[in-house]
Amino acid sequence: MHEMGIALQIVDIATASIPPNLGDVRVAKVNLKVGKLAAVVPDSLRFCFSVATKDTPLDGAELVIEELPVLARCKECSTQWTITNPVFQCQTCNSGSLEILSGRELDIESIEIAEEDKNDSG
């Protein structure tokens, strides 16, 4: 299980990406893109995230995980397709020489800062 390491990394990156001039802000939501080949269990990652965010600006933030399909391209005939089964072979020419175009991603797509309750109506 490597989800805890990933969760801690997300907290690090998200914390570092908060502009310092915003001061004491909280993160409301982290949008994450995870490729199917990244071998991340979303439920497990969400749990680790909730633990890893304790006492950080991300405490209570929602982790939105978008799973990306595995996209491959045949090096022989350039056919592109989404791999849905474990057979890594071109369906057009049966070549096993494939290039994985996407599916290993583990990217923070965006971070949403919580709106502050400002009372300075003036």
Ligand SMILES: [Zn+2]
């Ligand atoms: Zn092919």
